[in-house]
Structure formats: structure tokens, C-alpha cells
Amino acid sequence: MKRQWERAGIETSALGLGCWAVAGKWNDPAASWEWHGTDDTESVRAIRAGIDAGVTLLDTADVYGSGHSEVLVGKAIQGIRDRVTLATKFGHLFEEKHANLGRTDASPAYIRRAVEGSLRRLGTDRIDLYQLHIWEHPPEEAGEVVEVLEQLVKEGKIRTYGWSTDVRASVEVFARGPHCGAAQILLNVFEGNDRLIAYGEGKGLALLCRSPLAMGMLSGRYTKGETLPGGDVRTSNFEWITWFKDGKVNPNYARRLEAAREILTSNGRTLVQGALAWIWAKSPNTIPIPGFKNTAQAVENARAMEKGPLTAEQARQVSELVAYEDRNL
Numbered sequence: 538m539k540r541q542w543e544r545a546g547i548e549t550s551a552l553g554l555g556c557w558a559v560a561g562k563w564n565d566p567a568a569s570w571e572w573h574g575t576d577d578t579e580s581v582r583a584i585r586a587g588i589d590a591g592v593t594l595l596d597t598a599d600v601y602g603s604g605h606s607e608v609l610v611g612k613a614i615q616g617i618r619d620r621v622t623l624a625t626k627f628g629h630l631f632e633e634k635h636a637n638l639g640r641t642d643a644s645p646a647y648i649r650r651a652v653e654g655s656l657r658r659l660g661t662d663r664i665d666l667y668q669l670h671i672w673e674h675p676p677e678e679a680g681e682v683v684e685v686l687e688q689l690v691k692e693g694k695i696r697t698y699g700w701s702t703d704v705r706a707s708v709e710v711f712a713r714g715p716h717c718g719a720a721q722i723l724l725n726v727f728e729g730n731d732r733l734i735a736y737g738e739g740k741g742l743a744l745l746c747r748s749p750l751a752m753g754m755l756s757g758r759y760t761k762g763e764t765l766p767g768g769d770v771r772t773s774n775f776e777w778i779t780w781f782k783d784g785k786v787n788p789n790y791a792r793r794l795e796a797a798r799e800i801l802t803s804n805g806r807t808l809v810q811g812a813l814a815w816i817w818a819k820s821p822n823t824i825p826i827p828g829f830k831n832t833a834q835a836v837e838n839a840r841a842m843e844k845g846p847l848t849a850e851q852a853r854q855v856s857e858l859v860a861y862e863d864r865n866l
Contacts, residue, residue, distance in 0.1 A: 544697070544718045545719065547697065549824065550842065552825055552842055558575065559575055573766040593621050596624040598626035604631070627652065628642065630642055645684070666697055668698065668721055683711060696718075698716065698718070700720055712740050720744055721746075725746075725748055726794075726856070744824065746825045750813075796858040801815070809837055813827065815847050818846040
């Protein structure tokens with residue numbers, strides 16, 4: 538199952554591996570951004586297993602694990618670099634081994650330093666998709682960012698670029714750049730931005746979909762009342778993490794998921810695979826990038842491609858049953 542990146546001239550699998558969860562400890566004294574229960578050896582093994590199962594897109598960010606996610610991805614693709622499309626992000630200031638999030642920088646000088654750091658950690662001479670990671674960066678100041686990204690394309694350091702944001706005005710600014718090929722947006726069965734999806738389709742942008750499994754909530758693996766271990770990002774009570782509350786599955790979302798379980802698990806799918814199939818039915822441009830912490834999860838994600846998308850009617854019914862929310866920012 539493939540996706541064509543019309544503007545970028547790239548073809549990838551219809552699913553990517555999201556490499557935030559495998560990053561391990563962030564060592565940020567201000568907040569926990571990590572996922573509980575990761576192991577570096579298993580993380581590298583899982584990435585390779587996903588690739589062997591047909592995934593050709595890997596998405597990470599320089600700040601994930603204070604650079605450690607990029608290092609793990611680099612190890613996983615040694616000897617097979619040409620089999621994968623590498624996507625990473627920039628904009629959050631950090632020091633390797635010490636994240637200290639909260640500060641951002643999108644100046645030309647910083648972008649150039651950031652891209653060199655990512656190239657080094659990934660062990661490659663080019664990044665296929667380079668994404669601005671600052672959701673709240675003012676759109677009116679993004680023209681300068683586009684200029685330096687266009688220069689990096691000309692220099693051969695990156696192939697295409699995009700913005701990880703849910704604000705249409707921000708995506709519009711980037712899309713004016715001739716080598717902008719993608720946007721990364723929030724999309725899962727509970728919520729999305731239909732106007733932004735339609736805009737991306739019209740512009741021929743690949744739409745990488747973050748949190749396609751609602752940070753694991755859509756797996757159905759977390760029972761009512763189960764509390765995640767302390768230190769896991771899902772126990773942090775950040776405002777934007779609505780699917781979990783106080784380290785437990787939000788019962789409101791659990792009820793909504795249960796209402797659509799039968800359709801999501803049709804045709805022998807797991808809940809995970811059904812949630813991904815719904816995203817593929819949403820648009821021919823969508824590419825979910827689910828996270829994973831082990832080989833079994835990476836392979837389960839990849840094998841969703843064997844089942845393909847839900848039918849249009851099934852997708853409509855799921856949206857109705859879970860009360861899908863169109864954010865329309």
C-alpha cells in the first residue's frame with residue numbers, strides 16, 4: 538500500500554513509523570516527555586522489523602530523547618538507507634543528553650546548525666523531509682524559514698520540507714515555497730481538521746498524521762482504572778493530552794471507542810489496524826505515523842496496510858459513533 542507525495546515527487550508506504558516513543562529518557566528537569574518501557578536494542582530491532590514488513594517512512598525529531606531517537610533511527614537504517622524516506626523536525630532548543638524544553642528557535646542560523654546535527658545523528662548525507670516543529674510559530678514570520686529551507690534543498694541537504702501544525706494559515710505560508718511537499722497534522726478517529734485536509738489535498742501535500750492511535754488509547758490495551766507508570770508522558774496532564782487523565786484512559790473516549798469497536802475490527806483487523814484504516818479512508822493523502830515501543834507493535838502497525846482502508850460508509854459510521862470533532866483551525 539503506497540502513497541504518492543505529489544509535490545515532492547516521493548513515493549512511500551501508506552504508513553510511517555513514528556519514533557517519539559522509542560526515544561527513551563529525555564532528561565528534562567521541567568517535565569516528563571518520555572514513554573515508559575523502552576529498550577534501545579528492542580527499539581532498533583522494531584524499526585528494522587517495521588521496514589521488513591513494508592514500511593518505508595520513518596518520522597522522528599531532533600528533540601526526541603534529546604537527540605537519541607535520531608541516533609537509534611540511524612543505527613536501524615545502517616546499510617539500508619536507500620530503502621527508507623527519513624523525516625525529522627527542528628525548532629526546539631536542547632542539548633544532547635539534556636532536553637530542557639520550553640525554548641524554541643527558527644532563525645536561519647539555528648536551522649543550519651540543527652540540520653547538521655540531525656544529519657550527524659542519523660548518519661546520513663540528506664534528510665528527505667525536514668519539518669518545523671514549532672506549532673505556535675507566527676505564520677507571518679515563516680517566510681524567512683521557507684527561504685533557508687529552500688536553500689537547504691538547493692544544497693542537497695534536504696529533499697522537501699513541511700510544518701507540523703494544525704493551523705491552516707501556517708501550512709498555507711509554507712505551501713507557497715516550491716519545494717514544500719508535506720504537512721504534519723493531528724488526525725485520529727476522535728478529532729482532526731477537515732478543512733486543512735482538503736487544503737492539503739488541493740495542494741498535493743503529503744499529510745503525515747500524528748497521534749493516529751491517540752497515544753495508544755485506541756489500541757484498547759489500557760483497561761478502565763489502569764494507571765500508567767509515573768514518568769510516562771501520558772501521566773503529565775498536559776492540556777493537549779485529552780485521551781488520558783491522571784495517567785488513566787479518559788472514560789469519555791473509552792465509551793466512544795467501544796461504540797465503534799465492531800466496525801473498526803471488521804475484516805479481521807485489530808483495533809489499532811481499524812483506527813489506521815479509518816485514516817486511510819479519510820483522504821488519499823493521509824499517512825498515519827503511529828508510535829511503537831517494541832517489534833510486535835511495529836509489525837501490527839505495518840500489517841494494517843495488508844487490510845487497506847475502511848470503506849467510505851464504514852468510515853462515516855465510525856465518525857458518527859465516536860462523535861468525531863472537526864477542529865477546523
